[in-house]
Amino acid sequence: MISDGPQHSVSLGPILLDHPLVDASGTFDLLEYSRRYDGDYFADFPYAAYVPKTVTADARTGNPAPRVTETPSGMINAIGLENPGIHAWIDQLPEWASLRQPVIVSVGGNEPEQYAAVIAALEAHLAAAAAGTAPRIEGYELNVSCPNVSSGLQIGADPSATAEVVAACREATDRFLLAKLTPNVRDVTEAGAAALGAGADGLSLVNTFKAMVLDRQTLKPFLGNRTGGLCGPAIKPIALRMVAEVAQAFPDTPIVGMGGVMTGLDALEFIACGATAVAVGAANFTAFEAPSRILQELRDELEARGFASVAEARGMALRA
Numbered sequence: 001m002i003s004d005g006p007q008h009s010v011s012l013g014p015i016l017l018d019h020p021l022v023d024a025s026g027t028f029d030l031l032e033y034s035r036r037y038d039g040d041y042f043a044d045f046p047y048a049a050y051v052p053k054t055v056t057a058d059a060r061t062g063n064p065a066p067r068v069t070e071t072p073s074g075m076i077n078a079i080g081l082e083n084p085g086i087h088a089w090i091d092q093l094p095e096w097a098s099l100r101q102p103v104i105v106s107v108g109g110n111e112p113e114q115y116a117a118v119i120a121a122l123e124a125h126l127a128a129a130a131a132g133t134a135p136r137i138e139g140y141e142l143n144v145s146c147p148n149v150s151s152g153l154q155i156g157a158d159p160s161a162t163a164e165v166v167a168a169c170r171e172a173t174d175r176f177l178l179a180k181l182t183p184n185v186r187d188v189t190e191a192g193a194a195a196l197g198a199g200a201d202g203l204s205l206v207n208t209f210k211a212m213v214l215d216r217q218t219l220k221p222f223l224g225n226r227t228g229g230l231c232g233p234a235i236k237p238i239a240l241r242m243v244a245e246v247a248q249a250f251p252d253t254p255i256v257g258m259g260g261v262m263t264g265l266d267a268l269e270f271i272a273c274g275a276t277a278v279a280v281g282a283a284n285f286t287a288f289e290a291p292s293r294i295l296q297e298l299r300d301e302l303e304a305r306g307f308a309s310v311a312e313a314r315g316m317a318l319r320a
């Protein structure tokens, strides 16, 4: 039977997604899920694209424990970008080769050359890889929340440092390039303008909010890193405001919105604020079924509200 329900597919720049939901970097491990799934997880993958945890040029061990804890309506983490480094990371690509959906690789570093080195290594690998040995890597998401080597500030909090990272990466690839903005700034459109001016094709936002929790017995910082990044429902209203500001400032730009999406209606709110696609982060820690539940709820919400397509709902909140 031909469905006359809403059109769920969206175009994130040149990347065609079956529906708007992707995972937020660092919150969803494809291989871990496939091991826990009773069936072929690659065939039943619930997200429209896979965004893996941020990978850096060299291996990183991350921050001292404890690295994560629950907070009122959210969670805080200070993982510290633990990852095996791009070369060991590339070695696992054959394990993902049967993934049908596109992959958007999240890239980190402390200076522009480190970001570009990750992309260059991956591009060289893809150029040489035999067919069927790598997934469909179609884009990059630059995680500019890492501290800058020279200033110690988050790269994403400094528009010119953001532009330098984007420009170096733009030289290294022709694939779709997203800059993931930090919310730890006064005006998120400044870094957005810098990233787009330097060659980014789209923007992701938000990353986590710098925050602190105390051990309530000792009244000392709880996390090994003292501070961490807050996410989950607690940040959703701020994230919605920031996505709306960016969508209004750059109306034709592909935007991946995120921050506290726990339900399909939350995802629809990000679309109404101008997001092209929506990433699910903290919700992945609540239940194995969270991604498929949120997707079904989004479909139901679109249908119940009479939208013919996801695109029709996009930007609703911005229109007079």
Ligand SMILES: Cc1cc2nc3c(=O)[nH]c(=O)nc-3n(C[C@H](O)[C@H](O)[C@H](O)COP(=O)(O)O)c2cc1C
Pocket (backbone or CB within 6 Å): 024, 025, 026, 027, 053, 054, 068, 075, 077, 079, 081, 106, 143, 180, 206, 207, 208, 230, 231, 232, 233, 235, 258, 259, 260, 261, 279, 280, 281, 282, 283
């Ligand atoms: C445990 C954890 C690890 C994360 N690791 C990364 C990361 O490696 N790279 C990145 O860009 N964002 C990372 N994030 C941030 C998320 O991708 C997302 O931007 C943020 O959590 C907001 O979405 P949420 O409220 O739905 O979780 C991480 C978040 C959590 C909770």
